[in-house]
Amino acid sequence: MNKRRTVAGASILMTGVLVTAGCGAGGPSAGGGDFTDDKVVLALLNDASGVYKDVSGPNSKVAIQMAIDDYQEKYGDDAVVEDIEVTSADHQNEPDIANTKAQELYDREGADIILDVPTSSAALAVATQAKNKKKLYMNIGAGTTELTGAQCNKYTFHYAYDTWMLANGTGTVVTEEGDKNWQLIYPDYAFGQDMVKSFTGAIEAGGGKVGGTIATPFPNDNFATYITKAGAANPQVIGTMHAGGDLINLVKQYNDSGLKEKGIDLAVGLMFISDIHSLGVEAFEGTIFTDAWYWNLDEKSREWADRFLEETGDRPTYAHAGNYSAALQYLEAVQSAGTDDADAVVKELEGKKVDDMFLRNGEIRAEDHRVIHDVYLARVKGPDAVKEDWDYEEIIKTIPAEEAFRPAAESGCSM
Amino acid sequence: MNAVLQYTVQGLAAGSFYALAALGLAVIFGVLGVVNFAHGAFYMLGAVAAAVLLDTVGMSLWLALIVVPLLMLVFGMLVERLLVQWLLPLDPLYNLLLTFGLTLLLVDLVKRRYGVSGLPYERPDALSGRIQVAGVGLPVYQLFVIGVALLVCLGVWLLMTRTRVGMIVRAATERPELAGALGINVGRWVTPVFGFGVALAGLAGVLAAPFRAITAEMGSDFIIILFAVVVIGGLGSIVGAVVGGFLVGLVEAFGQAYAPTFAQVLIFVLMAVVVLARPAGLFGREEAAA
Numbered sequence: 001m002n003k004r005r006t007v008a009g010a011s012i013l014m015t016g017v018l019v020t021a022g023c024g025a026g027g028p029s030a031g032g033g034d035f036t037d038d039k040v041v042l043a044l045l046n047d048a049s050g051v052y053k054d055v056s057g058p059n060s061k062v063a064i065q066m067a068i069d070d071y072q073e074k075y076g077d078d079a080v081v082e083d084i085e086v087t088s089a090d091h092q093n094e095p096d097i098a099n100t101k102a103q104e105l106y107d108r109e110g111a112d113i114i115l116d117v118p119t120s121s122a123a124l125a126v127a128t129q130a131k132n133k134k135k136l137y138m139n140i141g142a143g144t145t146e147l148t149g150a151q152c153n154k155y156t157f158h159y160a161y162d163t164w165m166l167a168n169g170t171g172t173v174v175t176e177e178g179d180k181n182w183q184l185i186y187p188d189y190a191f192g193q194d195m196v197k198s199f200t201g202a203i204e205a206g207g208g209k210v211g212g213t214i215a216t217p218f219p220n221d222n223f224a225t226y227i228t229k230a231g232a233a234n235p236q237v238i239g240t241m242h243a244g245g246d247l248i249n250l251v252k253q254y255n256d257s258g259l260k261e262k263g264i265d266l267a268v269g270l271m272f273i274s275d276i277h278s279l280g281v282e283a284f285e286g287t288i289f290t291d292a293w294y295w296n297l298d299e300k301s302r303e304w305a306d307r308f309l310e311e312t313g314d315r316p317t318y319a320h321a322g323n324y325s326a327a328l329q330y331l332e333a334v335q336s337a338g339t340d341d342a343d344a345v346v347k348e349l350e351g352k353k354v355d356d357m358f359l360r361n362g363e364i365r366a367e368d369h370r371v372i373h374d375v376y377l378a379r380v381k382g383p384d385a386v387k388e389d390w391d392y393e394e395i396i397k398t399i400p401a402e403e404a405f406r407p408a409a410e411s412g413c414s415m
Numbered sequence: 416m417n418a419v420l421q422y423t424v425q426g427l428a429a430g431s432f433y434a435l436a437a438l439g440l441a442v443i444f445g446v447l448g449v450v451n452f453a454h455g456a457f458y459m460l461g462a463v464a465a466a467v468l469l470d471t472v473g474m475s476l477w478l479a480l481i482v483v484p485l486l487m488l489v490f491g492m493l494v495e496r497l498l499v500q501w502l503l504p505l506d507p508l509y510n511l512l513l514t515f516g517l518t519l520l521l522v523d524l525v526k527r528r529y530g531v532s533g534l535p536y537e538r539p540d541a542l543s544g545r546i547q548v549a550g551v552g553l554p555v556y557q558l559f560v561i562g563v564a565l566l567v568c569l570g571v572w573l574l575m576t577r578t579r580v581g582m583i584v585r586a587a588t589e590r591p592e593l594a595g596a597l598g599i600n601v602g603r604w605v606t607p608v609f610g611f612g613v614a615l616a617g618l619a620g621v622l623a624a625p626f627r628a629i630t631a632e633m634g635s636d637f638i639i640i641l642f643a644v645v646v647i648g649g650l651g652s653i654v655g656a657v658v659g660g661f662l663v664g665l666v667e668a669f670g671q672a673y674a675p676t677f678a679q680v681l682i683f684v685l686m687a688v689v690v691l692a693r694p695a696g697l698f699g700r701e702e703a704a705a
Contacts, residue, residue, distance in 0.1 A: 040463075049523075054532040061433070188676070217679045221627050221636060224425040224557075225671035232418055248533050248628035251482075256554040258545050278532035279628075 009057050009300035021166060034339040035261055036110065039083035042068070042327055043111035045101055045126065051244045052118045056141045056276040056319040059312050060116055061088050062228030062321045064123050066307065067327035071335070080338050084331070087111065098122035099320040101288050102129040102137075113138060113342045115323055115331055120144035120191055130155040135343050138330065143270065145406060152413035157180035157349065157369045160322035162291040163198045164192075164406040165375060166269055169290030169399055171239070173377050179237040180208040183230040186241035186251070186269075188216035195241040195269050200376070200396075211235055223250045231259045241269040244282060247383055248279045248397040272317045276392045278381060284380040284392075291378045292387075293318040295356055304357045318358075325358035361401045367408035375404040417551045422668045427452025427625075428557035429662020431564030432458075435636070438571060439615030443559045446587050446608045448507055449499060452514040453639060455634030456521040457613050459486060459549065461620020463525055466534035476539050478576070482561070483621045484614040495606045503605075509622045518634070525631040534575065538625035555664035560622050569656045575620040575653060584608060585653075589700070630699040642668075642684045649699025658697060 030408060042064055046056050064086045072079060082241070087109055091098035098117060106129065107109040114130065117123045118141025129187055130137035136294050138157045143166070147158045177183075182203055186192035190213070211233050215227050227250070230238050242250050247268065254266050268289040276284050295305035295315050300330040304324070308316045333348035334340055350366040354373075362373040377397040419678045428599035436458050443451045447501055468474035474482065498517070502509040542559050545552035586594035587601040627633060644663050648655025666685050670678035688696060 018704075049526060049531070051531055053526075054530050067499070214675055216675065219632075219636065221633065222425075222429050222667060224428070225422055225668045226420065226675065228421050228425065229672055229675075244531075245628040245630045245632065248630075252626055252628070256556060258552045258554070278535060280529075280535035280537065282537065283535075287436055393533045 007184075013233040021047070029258070034341070036112070036340060038081075038133075038336060039085060039110075040081050040087040040108060040331070040340050041111045041332070042084070042086045043109065044086065044088040044115045044116055044323070045091050045098065045105060045114050046088075046116040046118055047093050048088070050093055052141065052183070052193055052256075054278070055244075055272045055317055056118055056323065057086070058117055059308075059314065059316070060140075060323040061086060062113065062311050062322055063308065063316065063324040064327040066304075066311070067324045067331065069346065070328060071331040073337060080335055081340070086327075091117065093119040093121075093122060095119075095125045102126045102311060103133075106135050107134045108129075110360040112136065112342070115326055116141045116319070117261075118142050118319070120146070120194070125149055127151060127153060127156040134142050136342055136345060138326040140326055144183035145198075145411075147153065149412050152368050152415065153408050154369075154415050155372060157326075157364065159326045159371045160318055161231060161290075161375070162370075162405070163194050165292075165404050166290050167195065168404065168406075169200040169375060169377050170267050170288060171199045171267065172206040173397060173399075174237060174265075174288055175203050175206030175208035179265055179267075180238045181234075182208060183233055183235040183237075183238055184210055184213045184214060184239045184241065185226055185230055186213065187220070187246060189218050190214040191243075192241045194219070197238055197268050199241070199269065205247060210273040216246075216351040219246055221245075221249050222253075222274045224253045227254050227257045227259065230265060231257060231262070231264055237265040237267050239267045239269060243270050244275070247271065247275060248283075250277060251283050252285075271390060273315065273390065274317050277315075277390060280361060281380060281392050284303075284341075285382045287377055287380045289380075290399075291376045291393065292317060292373075293321050294376060294378065294395060295321070295391070296391060297376070297395065300357050321358045325354075325356050328356060329354060329364070363401065365408055368413035370405055370408065370411065372401045372405045374401050375399050417557050418672070420549065420551050421553065422672050423665065424553050424557050424561070425550060426668030428664070429667055430661035431560045432623055432660075433641060433644045434568060434657045434660025435619040435622070436616045436641055437648065438653060439569060440621075440645055441648070441651055441653050441656035442584070442615075443609055444610035444645070445589070445653070446584060446591075447495075447499070447503065447510075447605055448591075449503075449510045449514070450607075451612070452511055452638065453494075453517040453521065454514075454616050455636075455638030456518040456613075457487065457491070457616035457634075458620040458623070458637055459631065459634035460490075461617030462536075462618070462624040462627070462633060463529065463534065464630075465615070465624040466536045466619040466629050467529075467534060469573035470534070474547065475544070476621070476687045479621050479624075480618065483668045484618045487617030488607075488610040488614040488627070491610035492606050493580065495609035498599030499609065500605070510605060518638075522631045522635070529631070531630060531632075533628045533630040536624045536629055542625070556626060557574050560570035560626070563622060567615070571653070572614075580604070594686060614669075640682060643682050646696055647686050647689045649693075649696030652696065652698040652700075655696055 044061050068084045089101045113136040117126050123139050125144030140159045143163045145162045145164050175290045186196050271289040319365050333345045337344040337348045352364045354362040360374040363373050376395045378393040379396050382395050440454050465479040544555045545554050575585050644659040648659025671682040
């Protein structure tokens with residue numbers, strides 16, 4: 001009896017909430033005809049609690065807020081829009097949840113742009129929604145080249161990194177520097193398979209060869225035997241395409257295997273500074289990987305990283321910095337377009353050359369919406385070389401923007 | 416030949432984690448009849464506790480191997496007193512649900528406090544490196560894990576067969592009604608036995624800390640394999656848990672080496688074959704499966 005009353009009460013309450021929310025978001029705007037609802041809403045859609053939480057997660061919301069603050073400080077009274085909000089949602093790395101959340105953000109919360117979305121399958125789902133709703137989407141967290149390839153669309157942009165760039169950096173450079181003979185170990189799902197394809201291409205282009213590939217279950221915590229098996233083929237380098245906890249398991253067990261002492265190197269396909277922070281620099285010492293950005297690169301990046309540290313207590317990963325940059329460049333485009341109308345903003349963004357805290361020699365390529373910029377080949381420092389917390393990387397090579405990413409002509413994208 | 420020796424050691428090392436944890440699971444199931452779904456989370460807590468103690472008070476692995484299981488013993492007893500005991504008179508399903516819920520809670524709390532990328536752990540130098548056995552370099556740490564697991568399993572076996580407490584627990588495990596009828600107060604042993612089982616999972620976690628990623632999720636897959644282990648060994652059987660643990664470790668290692676894609680599946684194929692041939696598992700009693 002009581003229970004029934006509670007349920008009924010709750011339903012009425014919920015209906016009320018939904019109706020009010022509906023009115024709020026859908027109602028006509030009072031003035032300022034160039035802006036829907038008189039405001040700009042930036043929505044962060046990513047993993048708020050799972051494996052990619054530390055890589056991007058809630059701290060990216062802080063980064064986006066920093067971009068809003070910087071925009072408002074720069075333009076002050078001249079800003080074309082005063083009311084700028086940031087909202088966020090958790091997609092739990094599930095494409096179907098990402099799909100629903102993206103619709104909710106665009107329709108109900110009035111989002112003008114969605115940012116981030118790690119996990120390739122989830123990112124592709126959001127890109128489809130962006131296309132259908134004719135609203136912007138800037139991907140930072142996902143790696144698939146499909147976003148700027150066969151599945152590209154007018155409203156989707158791809159920041160930070162992708163699998164082609166990682167393979168081209170680590171695969172090509174390590175091969176050219178003398179490690180010609182590779183064994184690849186990869187997690188058996190879309191990302192791992194995509195990475196193996198990209199790496200094989202890059203290694204062969206660099207004059208090396210892939211002697212063998214080993215697929216492992218995903219997720220997995222016992223890699224000892226896979227590593228022994230890869231080492232038995234006597235390669236010069238073992239390339240791992242694992243990420244997060246799997247990567248940490250694999251590195252711990254590689255360090256135990258004795259292959260390091262035998263001179264068999266370990267190259268990591270995808271790594272974030274949060275991974276090094278979590279396992280400790282000793283374990284990763286000497287590991288080579290491609291980084292889209294490093295907080296201690298120069299004065300400009302360091303200054304921003306100091307602010308970020310003050311707000312969050314952590315140093316930023318490149319995903320955090322990428323979210324900041326994407327939000328800032330979006331707001332700059334809104335400023336010059338004088339409206340939040342997606343088509344007008346896209347026009348402003350296309351072909352734009354950018355040099356900000358994150359994008360060095362950057363360009364928002366018009367042909368496929370790949371955002372190109374300088375990227376870096378990094379080596380993890382030894383414990384003695386680390387001067388402060390998070391000071392883990394030695395940049396051994398800058399890969400110029402034009403070389404770092406897949407050429408537009410090869411993308412297979414037609415808008 | 417070299418490779419076979421390496422795979423064997425790797426298999427036995429992985430099996431050590433399974434054997435220790437499954438032993439705890441078996442003891443708890445035997446005495447309380449509780450299918451403890453939170454066992455993977457207890458294993459995770461053991462590893463997390465070791466990492467936190469190393470980070471905050473600089474506790475070495477050697478000390479953690481003793482301190483953490485003791486802490487887990489107390490924690491386990493609290494869990495039993497505060498939660499599990501109230502559901503014991505009800506259908507066992509209630510405790511299955513309780514421990515499942517407890518897993519979600521513990522995993523989330525650890526995530527909230529320590530994030531998701533995992534905690535660092537450095538092993539003592541004495542346990543690093545490799546030693547040469549028959550011309551093959553074997554990791555010292557893996558041999559150490561196997562040694563500790565075998566010692567503990569032997570200790571538990573002696574405890575069970577050579578002491579009065581062990582005999583009571585064994586009687587309660589194997590013939591609960593009969594033990595009760597003979598005037599043995601089984602109820603008195605319920606709380607410490609639960610704590611003991613939890614401590615064994617915690618010990619497996621400490622051993623895993625230098626070797627595996629220490630994350631809130633590290634128990635999630637572990638618990639699934641653990642159930643395969645106890646089903647293979649025989650639910651509630653102490654010897655079965657140990658033999659099953661090492662067996663599954665070996666199957667996993669050789670599966671990974673010779674049929675990588677099927678490594679995980681092989682464990683469950685083994686389980687299916689065992690259950691078909693002996694429904695109660697290798698060392699289980701037939702009536703328990705009925």
